[in-house]
Amino acid sequence: MIWELGTLNLGPVKAFNIMRKRYGGFENVGATKDDCKNFRARIHSYIGQYDADMVINRLTDKKQFMVDYSFFHSVDENKRLTDLYKMVFVPFTGIDNHCRNVTLGAGFLASESIESYKWLLQSFLNSFGKQPNVVVTDQDPAMKQAIEAVFDKSRHRLCMWHIMKKLADKVGHQLCNNEDFKRRMCDIVWTDSITPETFERDWKLIMIDFGLTENKWIDDMFGMRSSWIPAFYRHEPMSGLMRTTSRSESENHFFCQVANSQLTLVEFFNHFDGAMDIQRFNHRKNDHISRNTVPDNFSESTLEDDAMKIYTRSIFADQQTELQGTLSECLPMETKIEEPFLKISMKDWKAHGDGLLEVCFKKGEDVIALCTCRRFEQYGLLCKHIYFVFKMFKVKEIPNKYVMRRWTKDVVPNDLNNTFDITVDGDDAHKKAKEVAYEIMQTGEYLIGNLIKDFDHLLIVKDRMREMKEMVDELRITKPIDPKFDRYSRLIGYEKPNTDDPPTVRVPTGIRNKGRGSHKRIKSKKEKIISLKGKRGQTCSHCNIKGHDIRTCKVLKGEATAADKVANKEGRKRRAIQLEKDPNLVDEEEEEVETGDEEEFEESDEAEDSDFECEDE
Structure with missing residues (x-):
């Protein structure tokens, strides 16, 4: 679990705390916090100097087995990666x-x-x-x-x-x-x-x-x-x-x-694969919603029905908004005939500027519609102005020439090449395994889509699938335990070269690039000003001279020099002025003499600031 949580950018300490909560206490984790830290250290030791080699070999294998996968790298004269690192x-x-x-x-x-x-x-x-x-x-x-x-x-x-x-x-x-x-x-x-x-x-x-x-x-x-x-x-x-x-x-x-930025290459690519899994899952979820659910039809027009069948859910929502705009935001102004086209001028109440636009339209088998707002050219989606003209001339379906394939439901095939990394021997077996996996996915989507409103039968399907899952888990548990290094290899998904030779590809040394900032905490303007002033000086409450306190005051002990006496006289004048403004200062000083808390408090503050700055460095 430590490795799996690491792919979510969680360190071993956070992973330990999650397991502690998940399993109900420290005693149920089966390891200590230090064990979790050492586990990651052992993974790093296993990777060692073969970090780049393991990644290059893995990506080269993926390039052989995945048709649409590409990968390039280059090394310098020292066999270090020159254009690939963190x-x-x-x-x-x-x-x-x-x-x-x-x-x-x-x-x-x-x-x-x-x-x-x-x-x-x-x-x-x-x-x-x-x-x-x-x-x-x-x-x-x-x-x-x-x-x-x-x-x-x-x-x-x-x-x-x-x-x-x-x-x-x-x-x-x-x-x-x-x-x-x-x-x-x-x-x-x-x-x-x-x-x-x-x-x-x-x-x-x-x-x-x-x-x-x-x-x-x-x-x-x-x-x-x-x-x-x-x-x-x-x-x-x-x-x-x-x-x-x-x-x-x-x-x-x-x-x-x-x-x-602290990850090894092997760790980063595991995290990257996890991020891609999230992206692919979201895409498959959006595909499923678009193919197996029916959105509301507000206008009940044939154009909206056609858009619902063609476009993905998010794109249909955009086109639905445009169709609704034909009812309240478009006002026809003038129609001109310039054979073989009709030019319809209209005002859009929400358009930029004066809102005046023109649609050039030709009706027939080969429908042509061009708008001066140029929304179709810029986004590949029809605007409300063209939809308004379609409604005006009883065009019931969106012409094929105005359906851009990139926005349709089926433009991305549900191919397993980029979804599953099926490792089986032989091209034929690999192809058959993908076909079976594809059929399982289609069956799952079909069952969910058709039984989503039949709760009882949906529970039956869930129970059957849970039984199959438990059977698979039992098969995994009863398998013989792999040697330690094989377990590491299986865990991280990268195989270490079985040789004592030095790596063929070495990781590069760190390079400082433009735009890279410091890892230190950014200080506010107030903190910067305080640090420039330095440490706050001590002032004696008896003689009012800076540089010592009442416990080390020479004037109080009778050891003052002539210069100290002059400074004491000036200090007493300043003190008298302060006491006239705030008589409560006398009570505060007496309390400080009794407890000595003020100096200890200042020293404590200084020690904390020092530790903080040291950690920053």
Whole structure:
């Protein structure tokens, strides 16, 4: 259980505490907290210098048995991994047919140089065989040059959020808090409903009105406007799906929950496989919901029924909202005939600007519908304006040309290649095992889908499956116990090379990359100011001279020098002024003399601060 909980980013101590609660006390765990720590140490000892070797061998085996799996690595002259290790984790994030994040691939870089990124992007291209249409990143210059060199046919888009986040620092917080400035900037930056010409005109007017014509950063951002402003991506297919790196940031957070920078390669890949299992499970769950459940039909129109049959649940919800918008948000204004097309002008009450739009429509066997909002071109989904025209001309089903396959229920086959790692001998046996497993999965989905409302029969199925599970558990228990190292190998899923030779691939030495921060706790401004002042000096309550207390006061003992007497005189004057302002100080001093608590309290505080700083270091 320690290893399994470790894949959730829980250390041996937390794993021990979970087992203590789970099994009802310390005595029922069967091990101590130190045993749990030592277990992990023994795992690390077992891996040893073969960390990279074990991972490379495992990934090479997966590449042989999994058709759609790709893996690349490279080493330097010392046989150390040059582009694969824990320093920089680079996931490639896409969007699945449920509009959820999906990890297309991932890489490890030993440095964030142009050559490293080129190697990674070329490996990605070799795996997929096709360049992506649009790549969204931040303003990293090394990444920019690598994308231009490798993905020469892709459109490189900069993250809008990262750029707009810098606006306050570049133009001043006072201007950024101006409501008129914020409204006018957001109206032209965040919308894809305006043309590039409109954006350029309004941008220049804003800069003139607010005195930003001489701002160099503003000029630089305007110069690269075609790389980040949505208005310049209106004609780019599917460009509306990603404008910022927010999906990538979400993926980073997702992986941080199951991994950390202190893991070995073997541990990290086990954690990574666990994260991928979570992602695949969520995808299968969404597939099951889309295929086996029926959502509500609010409008009871044939178009909504057709969308329900075609699209996944989340995409159907989007199309349902668009269909509902045809009832309350669209108003036809004028219809023109320009053979063979009809041009219908309408007003959208929720659209950007004046809300005036135009739909170009041709009825017949080959239905054509184009809207000036360009939602279908940017997202692959029809807009409310086209649905309004379909209803107007009695189009009962969504034409096939306007159904983008990437949003349909069956675009991702329920293939077991990426779901189960079935290790059987021989290609034929491997294929048969997958077919049987696939049939079991289909049968399970069928039973649940058909008996979900028949509770009694559902309980019968559950009991039968529980009996089979117990039978499988008994088979596992009665198997002979493996030798210790075989148990470790089976536990972590990686086999150590059966040789005393040095590893063929060695782990790299640590490299400090840009953007890497300190592991120390970030101190507040107040803490920094206090630390600059240093330790608070002691002041004697008798002579009011700094540097000693009443127990070591020379004036009180009669050992004062002439300088001490002068200082004592000045101190008594200051003390008299303090007592006039607060007479209660006399009682507090008497209590301190009796107990001596003040000095002990200060020393205790100092000791705690010292320990804390030492742990930080």
